[in-house]
Amino acid sequence: MRPREEIRAAIAAACAARGWPVEEIAVERPKDPAHGDWATPVALALARPLKRPPREIGEALVETLELDPDRYSAVEVAGPGFVNVRLSPAYLREAVARILADPAGFLHSDRLAGRSINVEFVSSNPTGPLHVGHARNAALGDAIAALYEAQGADVDREYYFNDAGRQMDILGASIHARYRQLWEPDYPFPEEGYRGAYIRDLAEEVRETEGERFRDVEPEACLEFFRRFAGERMTASIKSDLERFRVAFDRWFNESSLYADGSLEKTLEDLREAGAIYEKDDAVWLRASAYGDTEDRVLVKSTGMPTYLLPDIAYHRDKHERGYDRAVDVWGADHHSYQVRMQAALKALGYPPRWLETIIYQQVSLIEDGQEVRLSTRRNRMVTLRELMDDIGVDVTRYFLLMRKGDTHMTFDLDLAREQSEENPVYYVQYAHARIAGVFTKLERPEFDPCASEALPAPGIFARLVEDREIELMRTLEDLPDVIADAAESLEPHRLTDALETLARRFHLWYHHHRFLVEDEDLARARLALARATQRALAETLAILGVSAPESM
RNA sequence: GCCCCGGUAGCUCAGUGGACAGAGCGGCGGCCUUCUAAGCCGUUGGUCGGGGGUUCGAAUCCUCCCCGGGGCGCCA
Numbered sequence: 001m002r003p004r005e006e007i008r009a010a011i012a013a014a015c016a017a018r019g020w021p022v023e024e025i026a027v028e029r030p031k032d033p034a035h036g037d038w039a040t041p042v043a044l045a046l047a048r049p050l051k052r053p054p055r056e057i058g059e060a061l062v063e064t065l066e067l068d069p070d071r072y073s074a075v076e077v078a079g080p081g082f083v084n085v086r087l088s089p090a091y092l093r094e095a096v097a098r099i100l101a102d103p104a105g106f107l108h109s110d111r112l113a114g115r116s117i118n119v120e121f122v123s124s125n126p127t128g129p130l131h132v133g134h135a136r137n138a139a140l141g142d143a144i145a146a147l148y149e150a151q152g153a154d155v156d157r158e159y160y161f162n163d164a165g166r167q168m169d170i171l172g173a174s175i176h177a178r179y180r181q182l183w184e185p186d187y188p189f190p191e192e193g194y195r196g197a198y199i200r201d202l203a204e205e206v207r208e209t210e211g212e213r214f215r216d217v218e219p220e221a222c223l224e225f226f227r228r229f230a231g232e233r234m235t236a237s238i239k240s241d242l243e244r245f246r247v248a249f250d251r252w253f254n255e256s257s258l259y260a261d262g263s264l265e266k267t268l269e270d271l272r273e274a275g276a277i278y279e280k281d282d283a284v285w286l287r288a289s290a291y292g293d294t295e296d297r298v299l300v301k302s303t304g305m306p307t308y309l310l311p312d313i314a315y316h317r318d319k320h321e322r323g324y325d326r327a328v329d330v331w332g333a334d335h336h337s338y339q340v341r342m343q344a345a346l347k348a349l350g351y352p353p354r355w356l357e358t359i360i361y362q363q364v365s366l367i368e369d370g371q372e373v374r375l376s377t378r379r380n381r382m383v384t385l386r387e388l389m390d391d392i393g394v395d396v397t398r399y400f401l402l403m404r405k406g407d408t409h410m411t412f413d414l415d416l417a418r419e420q421s422e423e424n425p426v427y428y429v430q431y432a433h434a435r436i437a438g439v440f441t442k443l444e445r446p447e448f449d450p451c452a453s454e455a456l457p458a459p460g461i462f463a464r465l466v467e468d469r470e471i472e473l474m475r476t477l478e479d480l481p482d483v484i485a486d487a488a489e490s491l492e493p494h495r496l497t498d499a500l501e502t503l504a505r506r507f508h509l510w511y512h513h514h515r516f517l518v519e520d521e522d523l524a525r526a527r528l529a530l531a532r533a534t535q536r537a538l539a540e541t542l543a544i545l546g547v548s549a550p551e552s553m
Numbered sequence: 554g555c556c557c558c559g560g561u562a563g564c565u566c567a568g569u570g571g572a573c574a575g576a577g578c579g580g581c582g583g584c585c586u587u588c589u590a591a592g593c594c595g596u597u598g599g600u601c602g603g604g605g606g607u608u609c610g611a612a613u614c615c616u617c618c619c620c621g622g623g624g625c626g627c628c629a
Contacts, residue, residue: 032572041571047609054609079572080610125629165629283627294556294625301627308629333623336557362558363623404566407558409622411565416578423578423591431591439588490569498567501577512593531588553591 014064036084043081054081092474093462103536113152119145121330123160126234130385139401141330143493164256172227178203267314276348291344361406399426432504436535437551464526469510
């Protein structure tokens with residue numbers, strides 16, 4: 001059991017033994033390290049019902065509290081009545097040994113073992129290149145999926161292509177127009193057409209591969225070709241960008257397949273049976289207002305064509321049919337209003353209330369040369385994911401996008417990411433990892449490397465780790481599994497970037513003040529073991545964020 | 554008009570109702586015959602947007618304002 005749970009259980013037992021009325025026991029990390037590793041304010045909360053001073057209650061609680069003295073070195077009342085608990089150095093040293101024996105095993109958990117979770121993210125229309133907003137979506141979705149995996153869940157990463165709607169027709173028509181303009185500059189461009197430079201590139205590509213054979217053909221006769229060509233090229237481009245961004249999707253789901261396999265009809269049928277739809281003005285409506293939405297929504301237009309919502313419901317129904325215990329969608333803030341209607345539809349279908357979880361992330365604004373770069377398909381400014389990767393690399397891009405909580409409007413400062421790369425937190429963290437690797441490449445006694453030896457170092461030598469900065473570092477390592485679990489629970493990957501920076505800082509501090517390669521062999525071995533444990537923890541945590549852990553920099 | 558997100562140090566942002574509100578960057582001043590100076594040490598910095606309220610206790614919860622961003626289609 002993790003210390004927090006153990007402390008919580010002990011407090012619950014102590015309160016029960018004294019007959020105190022405690023509903024919920026808060027066990028929190030004190031902000032000030034002088035207040036121990038864990039603290040509980042239960043005595044403060046009990047002061048009123050017990051009509052006794054909180055400090056007195058705290059004293060009584062400490063007296064009754066049964067905690068293993070080998071693991072908990074200090075249990076004391078402090079301040080207005082907090083009960084503070086400190087993990088013993090011996091227990092912290094034991095954590096180092098456990099990390100070395102099995103880093104992933106120590107840092108991960110099996111809390112969600114046996115649960116199957118579908119994480120759907122990015123899901124951008126294949127009508128243009130991915131930009132920085134999609135990159136935030138990709139980084140968040142992938143990290144959330146990895147966090148679930150770190151809790152033992154069986155996770156599938158999925159991408160939904162809206163390849164069936166009118167947008168694809170417009171895309172095809174846009175490329176067709178640019179193609180014709182290669183010979184006739186005045187050829188009309190569609191009113192709502194896509195004007196990005198990539199459209200001209202694709203038109204040029206058609207000329208190279210197909211020649212002039214569509215030059216004198218009526219648009220109606222060749223638009224299907226252009227639509228298909230454009231869809232294939234954009235889809236391939238998106239896939240290749242994401243692969244380079246280190247996101248490995250398990251499934252690419254095409255909206256068009258829902259039209260082909262009768263899913264739309266089945267979905268309408270299910271909703272009809274549930275009494276959730278009706279017809280009005282020649283259209284089919286979802287009775288969303290009966291399931292929490294503010295108003296009813298059209299599913300099938302009076303023209304007989306489905307709205308965007310119907311295939312989306314059918315898609316979520318498909319995911320549910322495939323047996324996932326939970327589905328997570330990562331959406332941009334511009335889609336937040338669809339949460340309610342989607343939840344209404346799923347409620348109508350009879351799914352559990354929290355089956356679908358939607359993560360909303362806010363807009364990213366780019367700052368370059370001190371000015372905001374407005375996202376525009378017309379301009380050829382550096383806003384695409386590809387250009388971002390070319391310019392500052394995958395590691396920095398991912399890390400920067402994950403540093404901030406999803407629901408903050410983040411400012412991505414390109415000048416900082418690029419020009420001041422020495423001061424980048426990602427390098428700070430990676431450097432800690434590389435620094436440790438460097439020590440081991442210089443090591444003249446390879447048998448001192450705890451990872452190279454046949455067996456782990458004798459437990460006794462860890463007792464040599466007594467310096468304040470070593471204890472602090474071990475404390476940070478010991479806490480990491482809880483930070484990861486909390487990040488998974490709250491679906492907030494930014495907690496890991498914070499933890500990584502703290503861990504790296506504690507390491508650099510220790511490194512700067514104490515040498516590893518010292519005369520005293522046991523001390524050297526103990527310090528090398530702590531260094532390796534730190535390195536493993538850094539690598540495992542960076543891996544969750546999809547950021548590399550370099551051996552040298 | 555209604556809905557969602559934000560407003561915390563010069564800047565970018567942490568802060569799950571608890572102890573004097575934190576970090577990085579920036580500014581200022583130091584440290585390289587040493588296992589990587591992409592590092593370390595010191596210092597500068599705040600009406601937590603504003604007013605009420607709930608609570609033993611509020612940056613955190615409720616309410617009303619102010620400011621910024623986004624969204625409110627038989628578009629996708």
